[in-house]
Amino acid sequence: MNVLSGGIRLAVQEHGDPTAPTVVLVHGYPDTHAVWDDVVPLLAGDFHVVTYDVRGAGDSDRPRDQDAYALEFLKQDLFAVIDAVSPDRPVHLVGHDWGSIQSWEAVTEPGARIASFTSISGPCLDHLGTWMRRPGVKQLRQLLHSWYVFAFHLPVLAPLLWNLGMARRWGTLLRKLEGVRQSPAPTLRGDAVRGIALYRANVLPRLKAPRDRRTDIPVQVVQPLHDRYVDARPLPLERWVSTLRRRVLASGHWAPLTHAPAVARMVTEFIHDTAPKRELVVITGGGSGIGRATALAFAEQGAEVVVSDVDIEKARETAEMTNGHAYQVDVSDESAMRAWAAEVAAAHGVPDVVVNNAGIGHSGTFLSTSTEQWRRVLDVNLWGVINGCRAFGELMVEHGEGGHVVNVSSAAAYLPSKALSAYATSKAAVFMLSDCLRAEFAPASIGVSTICPGVVRTNITATATFSGVSAQEQARKQARSTRLYALRGFGPEKVAAEVVRAVRTGRPIVPVTVEAKAARLLSRCAPSTLRAFAKLNVV
Template sequence: MEANAVAASTGAQGTVAAGALAGATERWVSTGGVQLCVAELGDRERPTVVLVHGFPDSKEVWSEVAKRLADRFHVVLYDLRGCGRSSAPKPLRGGYTLEKLTDDFLAVADAVSPDAPVHLVGHDWGSVQGWEFATVGRTEGRIASFTTMSGPCLDHLGIWLHKRATRPTPRRVGQLFGQGIKSWYVYAFHTPVVPEALWRGPLAKAWPALLSRVEKTPARGEPGGDYPTSSLPTDGARGVWMYRDNVRARLRRPRTDAYAHVPVQLIHPTGDVFVSEQVFDDLDQWAPQLTRRSLVAKHWAPRTRPDQISAWIAEFVTTVEDGTPARKPRATSQYAERFGGQLVLVTGAASGIGRATAFAFAEAGARVVAVDRDAEGAARTAEMSRLIGAPEAWSEQVDVSDGLAMEKLANKVADTHGVVDVLVNNAGIGVSGAFMDTSPEHWQQVLDVNLWGVIHGCRTFGKQMADRGQGGHIVNTASAAAFQPTRMLPAYATSKAAVLMLSECLRAELAGKGIGVSAICPGIVNTNITTTTRFVGVDREEEQRRRTRSTRLYGKRNYPPEKVADAILRAVARNQAVVPVTPEARGAHLLSRFAPKALRALARLEPKG
């Protein structure tokens, strides 16, 4: 720290007995006439991650993220001056400048990690401050990396605004007005007295319910619902001085040397109603070592998506600590920005379309859960997914036709990895033969896997998506047989037609919750389904002959499952309803809509033996 930095001292330590950070070690750091309340979790011998909160928050906004990071890092959270349990400057005016907030950060960093730089993570105003910390000279050597969420650098923003105001184009004017509308509250906070009165009165009372309703944060009584804390009225009333002391001054006279001297990870919630993604258009010039992430979430992502955020922080910090370049989303995948870091679960992932789909999501940087009855096959898929690009991948063995097992799987995944963002119900089996030759047992088997497996997946994982309130997507693998009748596939075609209609019904029901549903309808795809298909009504020798013949036919057609996987990612990215894959599937789909009699005539043809 430079000679002009404010001297700091550390007070007594204790253990937090209850609340969102129960079990954390708590201490006080004195700096610049204020006492900062600092909480620590994890092993102090490990790399230190400092989480800085925003407005009108306290350090508890980070509690769920902190708990997930504590097993790998030394995690530090502190209440900003005047927030939570920290004392406020006197007077408030002039007490919240970025220069003084930088003093506070350096005092905390020196107290919790005197011999090593810390990894900084900021959200909202914690991110605004973080940009100051990561770009001023006096913090060089004290910060190892910076992860920013929902808070631009005021200097970068000032230059961004000036460029659009002085050199307007239709696009730039639109961006200017768009961000201006999103920043309505900034103007309101510059009015005297009124914001403080609102925060100390009706606004603070309504805030928890408002957050729960609009942002879908956990409500009181739910896991993670112990936020906001009781300090909210004073947090909001005092915190408005961060806006008054900094915004106008920096936007009018932005620093032109605000270059980051550390690697930066930008996490942008796509549903953020306060910060437009466009304000980060020129960020690469300010942060030469930049990693961009997009997260399907709203502004308070640390409360609604702690699983995703903690995974990205851990990956980024680890790469910086190891001295390797931060792994950016793979340029080879056009879907990296869309799916990077999302949690994707694929059933039937041990082979074929399921395995190809898991690999495609892995290449896009998604975290993958590979599910199959074949435990070894699922494990191989998970292992390969990690090698391809998935930051994390796991395997689970389950029979999708077992409803209780699927419920247990959904709860396990949610508890361990978080709520699934994309569910791919792909597991399926084949049964071929005339209706009169298909036994009730065969009907039961194909419906249990092909239909009930999809129902179980949609019920368990879909409910979790809906309850989370942050959207998601469900993909159900149907088939061209869903709309193409055939005399030799009555059981299989019936199950897939049911999946198609189920998908359409769910799409209508879940649209209001931001959850998309897509039905993927492949035609003849070169997978191993023919080697496991049951051919009924014939003896074993004939069954094996037909199986061999079908496998040879699928091999000659040689339509790779990777193309189906690409169609699945495209369907999710575009929120497509029904996606026929392969030329024959698209042709059958068109005939089913415009010339159904032709399809019925084709269905009467008896296949050659």
């Protein structure tokens, strides 16, 4: 169908049931409505989906006057489409790139008939202009990202580049830089040249004199983590948007083309629930010690916490303290871990943070440690981490929203001791596993941090086992170790603070306690010193 807006004919496409809630998808530059082709069928089963070619693009009319591409006219076009396709009900709006920029203009208009707005890779120019007025490192970084904006203001060069062959190579560029399979529209050359007017008519005026643009419409900002051109994360949108949900997507700039299922899912979820999304944190071994302290630390920051432990009563205590959720799981059981991960995803969603903390202590020389004792230590300390990384890692990668995995290792990972053969080996394996996962998970924007505590006051000493001793002697050693760790006075809450900090800053390796940091330094600078120390019987 065609819709008229101030004498401009807009080509509009409708999909799905017209009686269902309406979702309007607005494309960017230098695209047409075809940028949404993979998203539309994923939404059309539940919604009345509307796309259209903005003025100057695709099958819509093409004004020659640069001033005709000002945001005021683009906003009028959008309202004309909304009035035509959904005259009696508000619509849910989704914009990408310049489609998002012009949608912000409509969303910040008082009385706009918009129920929700999902913005992908396109900020409000007024918000950006206000933010850019206080120069800093982040502002400079955004200027470098947006170098092309200034190139588009050159009077001859930008149109010349498109006309000299950039249009023909556009599909190749998208495939190489973005992984896009879709070819550009046949009219790309003309659309691209005309679309330069979007930048010239709007960018500098808004950056020079930004307006105070606010909205009470629920807004979801989706930031592609590998976007080469726009990063909306630093913008203090909370100043202007009363109901805001921020989400990330492990994609490049053209997310609707490369990650259509994730885009459709985010839009659908936001339409059904516009409340800000809480961070979801999953912690194994959360019934006590570092696990419980970590649960409390994340809960204090507003996260929704899910904990597991072999002792369900301890897990429930933590859940009560954090207003979270408790499960009984043996991390060494792969099938149980996979079932638990699926249950968590179904009940609470895919986690943003996974902390593989569950572990046990064991002391003994290599020859005195039995095969069964080796298996028990490796099953919990190593396979428990492997199972957690695999069960939740697969979900997080498929989900496409990035995240963070924290694996609790130990200073023993790089501090050899003849009295800790099994324990140190298990923790060293976790250390290396984390290094390997960090490289593998990076393209999915999933960070991996390795936490290496030293001597910390937890109940691991009370449950630790010892090789080659009687039950009575083992109890004596447990009591002695507990007293010594208590004297050290380093509580699990300090480790938890480092876990949270590692997630927030992306630190890859975090030694905790003075002895852990000193041993880490020696392992890199003077490993022979540690090998000599390993010969001492210090445990």
